[in-house]
Amino acid sequence: MKDLMVINMDDQLYRGIIIRQNNYGDAHRMLSVFTETDGIVKAVRYGVRGKKASNAAAFQMLSYGDFRLRPSRGEVMTAVSADIIDGFFPVCEDIVKLALVNYFADITYSLLGEGNPDRRILSLFLNTVYAAAYRAEPLSKLKCVYEFKLMCAGGYMPDTSGCAECGGAAQYFSPDGGCFSCSAHRRGGDMPVSAAAVSVMRYLAGCPDRRMLAFGVPDVKIYRETGAVTERYVSAQADREFASLSYFKSVAEMQGDVW
Ligand SMILES: [Zn+2]
Structure with a gap:
């Protein structure tokens, strides 16, 4: 039977x-x-x-x-x-790179959940891992670029025009609101941003995904600064902290890496 x-x-x-x-x-x-x-x-x-x-x-x-x-x-x-x-062995064999990519995987998982196909996000992830493995890009650049582009692809595109209140100068960024503010309209929790970090965010908001790494800045500190803002943005929108981010930072510091 x-x-x-x-x-x-x-x-x-x-x-x-x-x-x-x-x-x-x-x-x-x-x-x-x-x-x-x-x-x-x-x-x-x-x-x-x-x-x-x-x-x-x-x-x-x-x-x-x-x-x-x-x-x-x-x-x-x-x-x-x-x-x-x-x-992607050059990533797997490098403890700092692997820690960073683990964090990327973490925020991707958190944003997308299981069972939701998204070819754009998959492509962003693959291209970022590829760059970490085979291209000489600073990790701080990969970090702010992936955080920012992931948020855009996930439906959290920040408003990168001027102050959301008055259209004036972009001097602060609100991780909760996903927008800039000027010194007159800043609210608690808004983070100060330099003109250079604003430029990076505007570039990323406007560029096609395939051009997301096709830019440079005069000082890698600008990537770090942009990343401090984009990581808060990811965290605020996900409404949680990511232990994998703290782990990446501590491993990078232990290795003495200037990322
Ligand atoms: Zn304003």
């Missing part, structure tokens, strides 16, 4: 990148894969930490390629096999 309880579903192929991994049981690994078609999905890779584990490197943070996933009754699928296009 046919068992009607068992539905035979085919494995499906997902193009995506692993953005989170956690140990699961003694030998398994829980993965979050940011896929093109289904957004962030969860899958278990069984036996990946065992002695007989095969192809373990394919099922780790930042592996990008085609994953064959098998649906199961719950929300978590089983990772059957993977055909990897890039593992």
